[in-house]
Amino acid sequence: MAEVTIVEVSPRDGFQNDPKLISTEDKVEHIKKLVEAGFDKIEVTSFVHPKKVPQMADAEDVLGQIKHIIPLKKIALIPNERGYERAAKSHVDEVNWVSAATDTFNQKNIGMTIEDNDRRFFEVRKRAKEDQIQFNYSIAVAFGCPYEGGVSEEQVLRQVEKAVDQQVDRITIADTIGYAIPSQVESLMKKVVDMAAGIPVAIHLHDTRGFGLANAYAAYKQGVAIFETAVSGIGGCPFAPGAAGNLATEDLVYMFERMGVKTGLDFEKVIEAADFAAKLTTNKALGRIRHIERKFL
Ligand code: ZN
Numbered sequence: 001m002a003e004v005t006i007v008e009v010s011p012r013d014g015f016q017n018d019p020k021l022i023s024t025e026d027k028v029e030h031i032k033k034l035v036e037a038g039f040d041k042i043e044v045t046s047f048v049h050p051k052k053v054p055q056m057a058d059a060e061d062v063l064g065q066i067k068h069i070i071p072l073k074k075i076a077l078i079p080n081e082r083g084y085e086r087a088a089k090s091h092v093d094e095v096n097w098v099s100a101a102t103d104t105f106n107q108k109n110i111g112m113t114i115e116d117n118d119r120r121f122f123e124v125r126k127r128a129k130e131d132q133i134q135f136n137y138s139i140a141v142a143f144g145c146p147y148e149g150g151v152s153e154e155q156v157l158r159q160v161e162k163a164v165d166q167q168v169d170r171i172t173i174a175d176t177i178g179y180a181i182p183s184q185v186e187s188l189m190k191k192v193v194d195m196a197a198g199i200p201v202a203i204h205l206h207d208t209r210g211f212g213l214a215n216a217y218a219a220y221k222q223g224v225a226i227f228e229t230a231v232s233g234i235g236g237c238p239f240a241p242g243a244a245g246n247l248a249t250e251d252l253v254y255m256f257e258r259m260g261v262k263t264g265l266d267f268e269k270v271i272e273a274a275d276f277a278a279k280l281t282t283n284k285a286l287g288r289i290r291h292i293e294r295k296f297l
Contacts (some may be wrong), residue, residue: 002264004256005041006249007202008034010230010277012043012077013246016055017235018281024058026280028065033276035072037269043096046077047086063090075136079110084124094134097121101139101155104147109140118162125166137163138172138204144179153188160195170200172228175215178208178244182218189222202226205247207233212247213255227252231274232287248287250274257292267292
């Protein structure tokens with residue numbers, strides 16, 4: 001039984017920004033490798049406008065080709081109602097709604113203010129409930145914004161409060177740019193976990209400045225048990241200048257397993273998926289760990 005859940009986001013966050021168009025076949029192959037490694041929650045795509053993010057234009061096709069993989073909870077990012085409708089039709093298990101902690105990032109990312117985004121959030125959350133689709137509420141740039149700079153805990157907690165009011169199924173605090181340092185994570189995540197009052201809390205990490213693992217550890221110590229990472233550390237946000245790759249999943253798995261914290265994943269197969277993802281993308285692979293030294297386990 002896994003003690004922490006790693007939600008693999010490489011098929012979405014890892015691929016979306018890559019200038020090389022990855023074929024649907026390769027994306028599906030990658031997802032299958034991840035399932036073999038033991039991941040049962042994967043963010044497989046996003047229903048954004050194909051002109052904005054061409055790499056995700058095949059969202060329906062990807063989901064169509066993996067729909068028979070039953071143990072896999074298929075998660076898709078949605079930016080608006082239209083995205084929700086497409087996702088619901090494609091039988092996703094969970095939608096990932098993103099609301100940034102700052103107005104400027106919201107404007108750049110989805111073209112609206114926090115207030116406008118919230119109105120849509122309430123509406124879509126209601127529909128997801130009726131459709132029995134799980135709802136993850138992600139708060140982007142929670143530790144720093146490329147446009148506004150520092151982000152206060154109050155700004156993030158205001159968003160958390162709305163998510164709690166709406167009784168979402170998960171709240172994810174995202175370090176979209178990779179600004180966070182461990183003490184900041186420790187302080188904010190403690191407050192978020194308290195405020196969430198039993199709603200599962202996740203952290204989404206980027207490794208821009210090399211603090212990814214330390215931040216994951218700080219969050220874990222505050223009771224966070226769900227982590228969003230990407231194999232091989234691929235990825236970055238097309239609307240977030242300066243964002244480097246996600247925290248590499250294999251590095252996090254290595255850390256947890258050596259701590260004696262079960263991830264439920266087959267490490268060698270995680271590495272196989274990481275190597276495959278690195279081959280598919282032009283991103284410089286950031287994952288550092290390529291094998292588990294069994295003598296330590
Ligand atoms: Zn991200």
